[in-house]
Amino acid sequence: MVVSRKLSTALPPLTLPPLLVGGTLFAAGAAATLMRDITAFQAAAFLVSLSILTAIASYDVATLRAPNAIVYPGAVATVLAWWTISGGEALGALISGALAFVAVLLVVLAGRGRMGLGDAKVAFLCGAATGARGFVIMFGLAFAIGGLVALGILLLGLKKRSDPIAFTPFLVCGVVAAWFITG
Numbered sequence: 001m002v003v004s005r006k007l008s009t010a011l012p013p014l015t016l017p018p019l020l021v022g023g024t025l026f027a028a029g030a031a032a033t034l035m036r037d038i039t040a041f042q043a044a045a046f047l048v049s050l051s052i053l054t055a056i057a058s059y060d061v062a063t064l065r066a067p068n069a070i071v072y073p074g075a076v077a078t079v080l081a082w083w084t085i086s087g088g089e090a091l092g093a094l095i096s097g098a099l100a101f102v103a104v105l106l107v108v109l110a111g112r113g114r115m116g117l118g119d120a121k122v123a124f125l126c127g128a129a130t131g132a133r134g135f136v137i138m139f140g141l142a143f144a145i146g147g148l149v150a151l152g153i154l155l156l157g158l159k160k161r162s163d164p165i166a167f168t169p170f171l172v173c174g175v176v177a178a179w180f181i182t183g
Helices: 016-035 040-063 068-085 087-110 117-155 168-181
Strands: none
Touching: 016 040, 016 168, 040 068, 040 117, 040 168, 068 087, 068 117, 087 117, 117 168
């Protein structure tokens, strides 16, 4: 007897908020890329990473999930993109990604379910995208902006304290801000 399980592979409907989040973050990152004095290869590597990150952020806004089917290949693509530029930048990307992963993992473990493991995996991608120069800026701004927005949402009564809020858009926002600042 063959038992078949139907896998839910359908993407969630992309309503206006996820599309606005992804589009705005990508546009800001692309603008920051144009303002930097970098090679075309470096710009391409960052835009590859940013494309992956904005897709994950949009999906997270719609579903409160960071899909492994995008996160894992995205991590490999990000490190490979930086490796094609220079081995040193790939090493910095790996170290920054690992530091970001561990830092968010500690928050996940301390928060007892308030933040998901997907956020830690996406943090690896964000740390890898910013590299050693932008890691601290990305990390600090992600939590600062996320905290301020969450506070605003709570004060406006749009959500209760027990309601989840997607965090990956704030991580990506931190990446874009770090890319602007370290330019």
